[in-house]
Structures are given as structure tokens and as C-alpha cells.
Amino acid sequence: MKQLKSSWRFLRVYPVIPLILIGFLVFAAMFAELITTNNGEGGDLFYRNFPPSWYENGSSYYILGADPLGRDVFARVIFGARISLMVATIVLSLGGLIGTLIGLIAGYKGGQIDELLMRFVDLTFAIPFILVALVTVIVLGQSMSVIVLLLIIFSWGAFARQIRGEALSLKGRDYVSIARISGATTPYILWKHIFPGVVNTLFVIGSLRVGSLILTESVLSYLGVGVPPPTPAWGAMVSDGRDYIATAWWVTFFPGLAIFLTVMAFNFLGDWLRDYLDPRLRQLRE
Amino acid sequence: MRTFIIRRIIYGLAVVWLVSFIVFGLSRAAGDPRDLYIDEYTTTESWEAMGREMGLDKPLIVQYTLWFGNALTGDFGRSMYHRTSARAVIGERIRPTLELTLGGLFFAVITGFPLGVLSAVKRGSTWDYIGRTFALYGQALPAFWLGVMLILIFSVQLKWLPTSQRGDWTHFVLPGITLGWGASAAFVRLVRSSMLEVLDSEFVVLARAKGVATRWIIWKHAFRNALIAPMTFAGVLLAAYLTGTVVTETVFAWPGLGRLAVQSVFNNDFPIMTGVVMIFAGFFVVANFIVDLLYSWADPRIRLE
Numbered sequence: 001m002k003q004l005k006s007s008w009r010f011l012r013v014y015p016v017i018p019l020i021l022i023g024f025l026v027f028a029a030m031f032a033e034l035i036t037t038n039n040g041e042g043g044d045l046f047y048r049n050f051p052p053s054w055y056e057n058g059s060s061y062y063i064l065g066a067d068p069l070g071r072d073v074f075a076r077v078i079f080g081a082r083i084s085l086m087v088a089t090i091v092l093s094l095g096g097l098i099g100t101l102i103g104l105i106a107g108y109k110g111g112q113i114d115e116l117l118m119r120f121v122d123l124t125f126a127i128p129f130i131l132v133a134l135v136t137v138i139v140l141g142q143s144m145s146v147i148v149l150l151l152i153i154f155s156w157g158a159f160a161r162q163i164r165g166e167a168l169s170l171k172g173r174d175y176v177s178i179a180r181i182s183g184a185t186t187p188y189i190l191w192k193h194i195f196p197g198v199v200n201t202l203f204v205i206g207s208l209r210v211g212s213l214i215l216t217e218s219v220l221s222y223l224g225v226g227v228p229p230p231t232p233a234w235g236a237m238v239s240d241g242r243d244y245i246a247t248a249w250w251v252t253f254f255p256g257l258a259i260f261l262t263v264m265a266f267n268f269l270g271d272w273l274r275d276y277l278d279p280r281l282r283q284l285r286e
Numbered sequence: 287m288r289t290f291i292i293r294r295i296i297y298g299l300a301v302v303w304l305v306s307f308i309v310f311g312l313s314r315a316a317g318d319p320r321d322l323y324i325d326e327y328t329t330t331e332s333w334e335a336m337g338r339e340m341g342l343d344k345p346l347i348v349q350y351t352l353w354f355g356n357a358l359t360g361d362f363g364r365s366m367y368h369r370t371s372a373r374a375v376i377g378e379r380i381r382p383t384l385e386l387t388l389g390g391l392f393f394a395v396i397t398g399f400p401l402g403v404l405s406a407v408k409r410g411s412t413w414d415y416i417g418r419t420f421a422l423y424g425q426a427l428p429a430f431w432l433g434v435m436l437i438l439i440f441s442v443q444l445k446w447l448p449t450s451q452r453g454d455w456t457h458f459v460l461p462g463i464t465l466g467w468g469a470s471a472a473f474v475r476l477v478r479s480s481m482l483e484v485l486d487s488e489f490v491v492l493a494r495a496k497g498v499a500t501r502w503i504i505w506k507h508a509f510r511n512a513l514i515a516p517m518t519f520a521g522v523l524l525a526a527y528l529t530g531t532v533v534t535e536t537v538f539a540w541p542g543l544g545r546l547a548v549q550s551v552f553n554n555d556f557p558i559m560t561g562v563v564m565i566f567a568g569f570f571v572v573a574n575f576i577v578d579l580l581y582s583w584a585d586p587r588i589r590l591e
Binding site for chain 1: 297300301304307309312313316322345365414422425426427428429430431434437438439442503508524525528529532536537547548550551552554556559562563564566567570574
């Protein structure tokens with residue numbers, strides 16, 4: 001009983017379950033071909049809306065059943081992890097890079113540049129993103145690069161705003177002033193003296209943003225303007241099953257569950273990381 | 287108060303302007319903008335007339351002014367799919383969307399605020415646990431999936447509520463919950479954290495010391511002050527909420543603006559799309575303005591500024 005209690009405490013203090021989930025997700029994304037022999041793109045209409053294997057008439061081949069085009073739901077969920085993580089990784093690294101640069105400059109330079117950049121960030125938060133995405137897709141067509149580009153445009157702001165605040169407070173420190181007096185150039189100061197001070201924040205925002213990014217990407221693919229078919233994307237899979245919900249609930253249920261668990265895991269990890277690295281950032285999510 | 291209002295109006299106009307700029311920019315970035323407005327019945331004459339009308343032989347700034355002027359008067363061009371003016375098509379859809387928006391907001395307010403207050407007042411209790419869990423899970427739950435799962439449980443299995451479309455009040459329940467869910471979770475989180483802060487403040491301690499009734503302290507002293515912090519997030523929440531209507535309307539085949547926008551992507555109906563986007567930007571600005579007024583009501587410091 002005592003052991004049970006201490007292991008429960010361990011689970012509450014450290015993000016063990018989220019890490020296991022994320023670990024599995026990354027594994028699935030990288031080695032999807034090893035987990036399932038089916039790539040989830042080719043369908044067999046004979047197995048249309050085929051039930052999961054625990055149903056009496058199910059088959060062990062379709063563990064989680066098949067979708068309306070007879071494609072393996074399990075394989076599609078596994079391969080969907082790849083798309084979600086790929087989009088999130090690209091968007092976060094590029095958006096994080098742009099946001100950090102702009103945040104550092106705004107915070108360090110201050111004055112009108114700062115004011116202008118931050119008001120612009122405010123505006124990007126107020127733009128209804130999904131609608132802009134719809135217009136873009138209507139004009140430029142549906143492709144992976146359009147989606148990634150859009151997500152980058154709407155995700156750098158969060159980084160810029162937070163990094164700017166950090167840079168602003170670091171700027172007044174003695175060691176920065178001394179560096180400036182001894183003639184160090186602005187890029188040098190930013191890189192050597194300010195940037196190391198904001199790395200923790202960068203990681204925290206990054207991990208907190210993964211969840212909402214994956215959620216946004218899945219909304220786009222649910223609406224049919226995300227990563228183009230037949231590539232399996234979780235949002236699109238939920239949409240595939242919408243009209244068959246009365247007869248084939250598994251088509252919708254499992255991809256949605258995958259989104260939910262993934263976002264959940266990243267949010268938990270982000271929260272933990274924030275509290276661990278910097279308790280002052282507790283208000284960040286609000 | 288006046289500078290506050292003026293600043294907020296400028297901010298709202300900036301949002302509309304930026305949205306219009308994005309839409310216009312995209313229409314010009316993809317080559318000849320007339321390609322977005324033609325259909326199989328377009329003749330050479332009307333093609334040229336269209337060019338003159340849009341001012342394509344003039345500088346971009348003139349073209350933009352022409353386009354934006356038309357947009358302000360509600361003229362977005364002719365819908366290619368519906369074969370009538372985009373304005374008429376959009377006009378029919380405004381009311382359903384507004385109704386749905388209010389329905390979702392109603393759900394979010396009647397669940398989010400009380401739960402937020404309750405979990406702060408009874409900190410560490412079961413209510414607090416429920417509140418925090420809901421806030422945490424509510425954020426991670428994709429609205430479209432929640433909608434479909436609600437349909438599965440309440441419409442397909444239990445047969446209590448209709449699956450989709452507009453109609454009597456029963457048609458509002460599931461879409462309202464789907465739309466309001468995210469906002470409700472956000473309310474719980476925001477109200478709880480700011481309520482906790484206010485309850486710790488000196489004037490609440492003083493009121494307690496004076497022997498003011500707990501209920502009075504909670505609602506009169508704490509709640510109104512606890513509303514201030516969440517309101518600063520209103521802009522971001524509103525933008526997310528408007529996005530939510532697009533998703534919810536798609537799930538429940540609700541005949542509103544959001545669904546129209548999604549359909550227009552598949553019908554390649556650019557005039558409709560631009561109209562809906564501009565209307566949404568307008569909605570956002572008006573809603574944001576209302577929140578600002580509430581904000582200044584809750585926080586007298588703003589009125590005196």
C-alpha cells in the first residue's frame with residue numbers, strides 16, 4: 001500500500017505517462033512501416049466499414065476495423081502520427097526561429113520598433129486563422145507546404161511576445177551593459193548574452209504550443225483543407241467517418257482519440273516543463 | 287474612457303484592414319484575379335468589362351481601394367456556384383450563425399463561470415478537482431470529434447436529440463455544447479486562477495474580518511474583480527470562438543456562415559469566401575468592442591484613464 005502511494009506520487013510529480021505516450025508516438029511516426037505492413041492508403045472495398053477484430057464478424061487483420069473505403073484504420077492512425085508530428089516539428093522550428101529573432105530584437109532595441117512589432121503580434125492573434133486558411137487554399141490550392149506556411153505565420157507570435165519580455169528584463173542586467181560599454185556589437189550581445197537567458201522559455205513555449213498546433217492542423221484536415229489525401233491525417237479520418245457514425249463508429253473514434261491523447265500528453269509535458277524550468281511562467285497558458 | 291474607446295476602435299479597424307489586405311493580396315498574388323471570378327459562361331466581353339470594373343489597368347492601390355470600397359458596401363461580386371449576388375447568399379446565413387454563437391456562449395457562461403468560481407472558493411475539494419480536470423481536458427479535446435461523439439451517444443444510441451440541421455430548441459443542444467466546450471474550459475481556468483488571486487487579496491481579508499457574509503464577499507467583492515483578468519484574453523478567445531463556429535457548423539450541417547465558407551472552398555467560390563471572411567472580421571471587431579465596454583464596466587480604472 002505504501003509502495004502504491006509513493007509510485008502514485010511519482011506519477012503525479014513527473015510526467016511519466018505523457019512521456020510514454022509521446023515516446024510511443026514518436027516511435028510510431030518514425031517506424032510506422034515496422035508496426036504495420038499496410039500503409040493505410042490502399043483500400044479494399046470488400047472490407048468497407050469492416051468492424052474491429054473484437055467483433056464477432058471482425059478479422060484479426062483489421063485490428064481497429066476499416067474505413068468507408070476499406071482502408072485499415074489502425075494503419076492510418078499509426079501513419080497519421082507521422083503527418084502530425086512532421087507538421088508540428090517543421091512549424092515549431094521555423095516559427096520558433098522567426099519568433100525568437102523578432103522577440104530578441106524587439107526586446108533589446110525597444111522603442112518604436114518594439115511597439116510596432118508587438119502591435120503586429122497582437123493583430124496576428126486576432127485574425128480568425130481558419131478563415132484565412134480557407135481563403136488561401138481556395139486561391140493557392142491544397143498542399144502540405146501551404147498548410148505549413150500558414151501555421152508558421154500564425155505561430156511565431158507566441159514566441160516573439162514571450163521572448164521579447166525576457167529579453168527586456170535581461171537587457172538591463174549589468175553584464176549586458178558592460179558588454180555594450182566594452183564595444184560588443186548588437187548581434188554579439190544578442191547571441192552571447194541574451195539568447196542563453198531565453199533558452200528555457202523557448203523550450204517551454206515550444207512544448208506548450210505542440211498541442212495546439214496538432215489540434216489546429218487536425219481542424220484544417222477535418223475541414224478538408226489540410227494535408228491532401230490519400231495521406232492519412234487524423235482530422236480527415238474523423239471526417240471520413242462522420243456520415244457512417246451510426247454503423248461504423250470506429251472510423252471516427254480512434255483517430256479522434258489519437259488527437260486527444262497526443263494533445264493531452266504534450267500539454268501535460270509543457271505544464272510540467274514550465275513549472276520545472278521557470279515557475280514565473282505559470283500564467284503563460286492563460 | 288474616451289482614449290480607451292478610441293484606441294480599441296483603431297485596433298478593431300486595424301484587424302479589418304489586415305484581413306482585407308490578406309484577402310486582396312491573395313487574390314492578386316495568384317496571377318490574373320479574374321480567374322477567381324470566371325465560370326464557363328464568361329465571354330470575352332464580360333472578361334474585359336470585369337477588368338475595367340476591377341481597375342486592372344490601374345495601380346494596385348487603386349484596385350485595392352475599388353475592391354475595399356465595394357466590400358464595405360457589402361458588394362463582394364457574384365457567387366459562381368449560387369448564380370446570384372454573394373451578398374444575398376451570405377445575408378441568409380448570418381442569422382443561423384448568430385443564433386448558434388449565442389447558444390454556445392450561453393452554455394459556456396452557465397457552465398464555465400460557476401465551475402470556475404466554485405473550484406476557487408472550495409479549493410482542493412471535489413469541485414475543484416472536477417473544475418481543473420475539465421479545464422485541462424476541455425482544451426485538448428478536438429471540437430469536431432466531440433461533436434461527432436455527442437451525435438453518436440445522444441442521437442444515434444439514445445435517440446434523444448436530432449443529429450443535425452436547424453430547428454426547434456433541441457437542435458441547439460449538441461451544437462451549443464460542441465461550440466461552447468472550449469470556451470467553457472477556458473472560462474473555468476481563467477476565472478479560477480484570477481478568483482484565487484482576488485480571494486487572497488487584502489480587501490477580501492478585510493471584508494472577512496469585518497464579518498461580511500461569505501456569499502456577499504464572493505459575488506460582490508471577489509467575482510467582479512476576478513472577471514477583469516479573463517477579459518484581457520477576450521480577443522484571443524473570440525478569434526478561437528469564431529473558428530469554432532466554422533467547425534461546429536460543418537459537423538452539424540448548420541446552415542450558417544462557417545459552413546458556407548467551407549463549402550465555398552469546394553465550389554471554388556471566391557466571392558462568397560471573401561464575403562464571409564470580411565463579415566467574420568466585422569463580427570470579431572463588434573464582439574471585441576462589446577467586451578471592451580464590459581471590461582470598462584468591471585474595471586473602473588479604465589473608465590478614469
